[in-house]
Amino acid sequence: MSRIIHRSLSHDYPRAVAGDGPYLIDSSGKRYIDASSGAAVSCLGHSDREVIAAIKDQLDRLPYAHTSFFSTEPAELLADDLVAHAPQGLEHVYFCSGGSEAVEAAIKFARQYAVDSGQAGRDILIARRQSYHGSTLGALSAGGRASNRRGFEPLLAPVRHVSPCYDYRERGADETEEGYARRLAAGFEAEVQRAGPQRVFAFIAETVSGATLGATTPPPGYFQLIRDICDRHGILLILDEVMCGMGRTGTLWACEQEGVVPDIACIAKGLGAGYQPIGATLLTDRIIDAVRDASGAFAHSHTYIGHPAACAGALAVQRVLRERGLVAQVRDRGDYLVRALRECFAEHPHIGDIRGRGLFRGVEMVADRASKATFDPALKLHARLKAAAMAEGMLCYPMGGAADGTRGDHVLLAPPFIVSEVQLDEIVDKLARAVKVVTGG
Numbered sequence: 362m363s364r365i366i367h368r369s370l371s372h373d374y375p376r377a378v379a380g381d382g383p384y385l386i387d388s389s390g391k392r393y394i395d396a397s398s399g400a401a402v403s404c405l406g407h408s409d410r411e412v413i414a415a416i417k418d419q420l421d422r423l424p425y426a427h428t429s430f431f432s433t434e435p436a437e438l439l440a441d442d443l444v445a446h447a448p449q450g451l452e453h454v455y456f457c458s459g460g461s462e463a464v465e466a467a468i469k470f471a472r473q474y475a476v477d478s479g480q481a482g483r484d485i486l487i488a489r490r491q492s493y494h495g496s497t498l499g500a501l502s503a504g505g506r507a508s509n510r511r512g513f514e515p516l517l518a519p520v521r522h523v524s525p526c527y528d529y530r531e532r533g534a535d536e537t538e539e540g541y542a543r544r545l546a547a548g549f550e551a552e553v554q555r556a557g558p559q560r561v562f563a564f565i566a567e568t569v570s571g572a573t574l575g576a577t578t579p580p581p582g583y584f585q586l587i588r589d590i591c592d593r594h595g596i597l598l599i600l601d602e603v604m605c606g607m608g609r610t611g612t613l614w615a616c617e618q619e620g621v622v623p624d625i626a627c628i629a630k631g632l633g634a635g636y637q638p639i640g641a642t643l644l645t646d647r648i649i650d651a652v653r654d655a656s657g658a659f660a661h662s663h664t665y666i667g668h669p670a671a672c673a674g675a676l677a678v679q680r681v682l683r684e685r686g687l688v689a690q691v692r693d694r695g696d697y698l699v700r701a702l703r704e705c706f707a708e709h710p711h712i713g714d715i716r717g718r719g720l721f722r723g724v725e726m727v728a729d730r731a732s733k734a735t736f737d738p739a740l741k742l743h744a745r746l747k748a749a750a751m752a753e754g755m756l757c758y759p760m761g762g763a764a765d766g767t768r769g770d771h772v773l774l775a776p777p778f779i780v781s782e783v784q785l786d787e788i789v790d791k792l793a794r795a796v797k798v799v800t801g802g
Contacts, residue, residue, distance in 0.1 A: 380407020383777045383784055385756065393751065394776075396788040397758035400572065401604045401721065401775035402635040405681060412636050415677035419670045428667045435672035442679055443641065448614055448622040451643040455659070456667040460603030460629035461495030463640035464565070467625045468499045469661050471563035471597045474648045477655035480595070483562035486518070487552055487596075489525045491763060493573040494565065494601055503565050506573045507766030523552050525570065526579040529714040529725060530733065530764060538580040546586035558594040563625075568615035571604035572760050575723025575771035576716055584619040597624040597648070603640065604721075607631030608682055608778060611692040611719035618718070624648060634678045637671035687778040695719035697782050698774070701789045711800040720778060724792070725763065725771040726800065735768040742770040742799055749795035755788060757795075 367374060375387040383406045384392045398404055405412060419435055426433055440454040455470070457463050468486060475483035488494070490505040501509060502518040505525070510517065524531065524545055532541040553561055564587065570577040591598045600623035605615040609631055612618055616626070625648070629640030652659060665671075682688055699715065699722060706712040706724070713727035726742060728734045736742045743759035750757045750772075763769035776788060796802075 382406040382408060383780050391754065393754050393756050394784060394787055394791070395756045396750075396792070397756055397773055397775045398630075398777050399635060399756075400630065400758060401609060401773070402630045404608065404631040404687075404778045405634045405636075405678060406777040406779050407635075409634070409636070409678075409681065411681055412634065412674055412677040416636060416670050416674040419673035423669050425669060427664070428662075433667065433669045433672070435669050435676055436667040439672040439676040439679075442676060443628075443643065446613055446679070447626070447643055448616060450622045450645050451626055452646050453644045453649045455642040455644070456672065457640045457642070457663055458638045458665050458668070458671070459640045460601075460627065461497045461500045461640075462663060463603060463627040463629050463642045464494045464500040464503065464599075464601055465497045466642045466659075466661060467599050467601075467627050468503060468563070468565070470625060470642065470644060470648060470652070470659065471599060473656065473660060474597065474651050475562040478651040480559075480562070483560055483595075485556045485561045486520045487549070487556070487561055487564045488520050488522050489566050490522045491525045491527070491570075491573050491766065492522075492567055492601075493571050494567075495603075504573075506762065508762055521552055521556060523549050525574060525577065526583060527570075527574060527577050527763075528580060529577070529716065532580070539582055542580040542583040542586060545580070545583055546590060549587060550590050553590065553594055553596070558596075561594065561596050563597040563599050564591055565599040565601060567601045567605065568619065569605040569610055569718060569721060572758055572773050574763050575725060575760065575773050576605075576718070576721045576775075577723065578716065578718055579619065584616065584621045588621045591624075599623060599625045599627070601627045603627050603629040604775075605718075607679075608688040608691055609719055609721045609775065610717075611688065611695055613682075613688055615718075632678070633671060633675040636678065637668070637674040638665075639668070639671040639675050682778070691719045691778050694776075694778070694780060694782070694785065695722070698722060698776075698785050698789070701785060702774075702792075705789050705793050706796075709796070709802060711796070711802050717774075720774075720776055720780070722774045723771050724774065725769070726796070735764050736770055738762075738767050743772070745799045746770070746772060746795055749798040750791060752798075753791040753794050755791040755795070757792065 633639040714725040758773040
């Protein structure tokens with residue numbers, strides 16, 4: 362019996378022992394094509410020798426130095442690299458060990474900025490329903506995934522939640538995309554007014570939704586409208602690109618396609634591609650200047666921030682993305698993947714929607730395609746799909762509860778950027794077989 366407290370206490374997990382490009386191999390020798398990069402993490406696959414060599418080299422020189430005493434070269438170089446390729450205005454980097462920490466830091470930075478800039482009365486954060494921002498208490502408070510929050514509500518901060526961008530289920534039949542964007546923005550404005558504009562310190566949103574909604578994209582103009590509302594009321598805009606950033610949607614930053622720059626941005630997953638745990642929060646001069654002038658320091662820290670080996674690995678990942686033209690390849694491979702999915706499932710009675718950008722795609726399953734009726738949650742269709750896909754030799758990221766927090770099943774596909782068209786065909790074929798197993802269709 363394993364002594365590890367695994368994600369499920371009733372499941373016996375196979376042991377991964379090796380990686381080969383986009384494949385993982387277990388102790389029995391079975392190969393699994395990683396159609397979700399774990400949780401949209403392993404963008405370079407599982408055996409990139411250049412990144413591994415960079416980490417080994419850093420470990421030979423210096424494995425760790427506590428940031429209360431030292432900075433290190435890989436941390437400084439990575440910060441410079443991120444700022445050089447970030448949306449203009451994001452000038453400062455706070456390193457951490459993952460996405461939850463990046464979001465936690467972003468929320469605390471936003472609140473400290475309010476206090477340090479003489480606006481201590483700003484004590485309300487607004488987020489969106491059916492979102493996921495992490496599992497620490499602050500990030501969980503911001504998140505809108507009902508199943509994650511259940512049981513912890515008494516411990517959570519009183520964050521207010523507005524409607525997500527969910528075109529498939531929430532845009533009216535006669536509503537244009539632009540009209541839908543305006544309605545969503547009006548809902549945010551109304552919540553700001555209910556809270557009191559002088560009390561809201563930040564709005565946080567995933568630029569493209571992650572696992573909870575399965576790669577739903579914002580309607581055209583949505584984030585520009587949100588940016589305008591935030592600016593008019595002095596509210597900071599935090600964009601969570603932990604899952605959708607670092608090339609996953611076909612541009613290095615997902616917000617590039619929205620024409621907006623956030624005040625604070627959160628990244629992780631594709632930043633280090635899984636070779637070392639790392640995340641980062643990027644901020645504007647305005648925020649850092651206020652904190653520096655008033656407090657002199659950010660009132661928050663972790664032991665492993667700026668870890669030299671993690672930063673060296675992440676720097677190598679970012680260089681590999683550029684030198685091999687992988688972000689452009691994400692666009693091409695993403696187009697191929699969505700065509701293959703739509704061709705495969707064009708007439709499927711239990712596939713309601715195929716959505717997303719780049720190599721970040723969601724497939725929503727329904728009991729009835731015409732009415733968009735969901736399967737009974739008691740069936741746990743998403744969990745059964747995961748098991749069926751693994752039996753076929755494919756790893757994917759299914760989730761339940763998209764429709765209303767309880768009902769709705771979808772699967773997230775986010776294969777490594779290095780995936781070939783032949784391997785994408787393998788993914789679609791294995792997904793189709795898994796869907797047939799669990800739906801009978």
